[in-house]
Amino acid sequence: QSHHIYALESGLSADPSMIWKIPDGRNLSIISNSDAHSGEKIGREANVFDTNIDYYSIIEAIKSKDPSKFLYTIEFYPEEGKYHYDGHRLCDISLSPEDSKKYNEICPRCGKPLTIGVLNRVEKLSNGDCFKNNIPFKKIVPLKEIIAECVGVVGVNSKSVQKEYDKLINSFKSEFNILLNISLDNIEDKIIRDGIKRVRSGELNIAPGFDGEYGKVSIFSEVKKTQKVSQKILF
Numbered sequence: 001q002s003h004h005i006y007a008l009e010s011g012l013s014a015d016p017s018m019i020w021k022i023p024d025g026r027n028l029s030i031i032s033n034s035d036a037h038s039g040e041k042i043g044r045e046a047n048v049f050d051t052n053i054d055y056y057s058i059i060e061a062i063k064s065k066d067p068s069k070f071l072y073t074i075e076f077y078p079e080e081g082k083y084h085y086d087g088h089r090l091c092d093i094s095l096s097p098e099d100s101k102k103y104n105e106i107c108p109r110c111g112k113p114l115t116i117g118v119l120n121r122v123e124k125l126s127n128g129d130c131f132k133n134n135i136p137f138k139k140i141v142p143l144k145e146i147i148a149e150c151v152g153v154v155g156v157n158s159k160s161v162q163k164e165y166d167k168l169i170n171s172f173k174s175e176f177n178i179l180l181n182i183s184l185d186n187i188e189d190k191i192i193r194d195g196i197k198r199v200r201s202g203e204l205n206i207a208p209g210f211d212g213e214y215g216k217v218s219i220f221s222e223v224k225k226t227q228k229v230s231q232k233i234l235f
């Protein structure tokens with residue numbers, strides 16, 4: 001491992017607790033960037049610092065892993081990322097690392113090697129130890145996805161979602177503020193209030209992403225191939 005590398009970026013399909021399992025990942029700061037391919041996705045993952053906003057202060061916070069300066073990272077639920085599980089998108093095959101092993105990592109439908117996901121790779125690189133870094137993290141689901149499920153539409157780009165989204169942003173300034181900080185009693189709509197509450201406490205089901213297919217979040221109902229996720233803020 002190079003002494004000139006201080007940080008690694010966890011990607012959408014992994015969170016710090018997965019990287020902490022890899023010996024090479026433990027000494028590094030873990031940062032989370034947007035990986036945005038469109039303007040709206042800027043800040044879907046983020047790093048939260050309490051420093052001066054300049055290069056030297058931020059790089060020092062990253063290098064030192066000082067939790068009073070590098071406060072936490074904001075993460076997708078890693079199951080939502082496109083490469084969490086193993087699988088074949090066109091064969092509609094999605095497998096946990098455990099199940100994938102049963103098939104020797106060969107697709108049971110087409111007979112070709114599966115696209116191996118991040119969870120499987122982490123398990124292979126792990127030496128079984130559990131370890132926690134200094135910097136905690138919080139997991140979120142994008143607000144528009146929460147609203148879409150609450151108002152009962154499929155797409156996040158529908159007019160009803162946008163209307164509700166604008167209303168909330170006008171009242172509470174930013175998506176992060178709504179998802180992470182505000183007292184939920186301030187939100188009028190009971191279903192949206194419950195939706196955000198469930199995301200904060202990790203009471204949701206996610207069909208993990210695989211082979212380029214995003215995972216599917218379900219806040220109020222089961223989705224196929226569900227996986228329970230427990231949310232804690234990890235210190």
Ligand SMILES: [Zn+2]
Nearest residue numbers: 088091107110
């Ligand atoms: Zn296949």
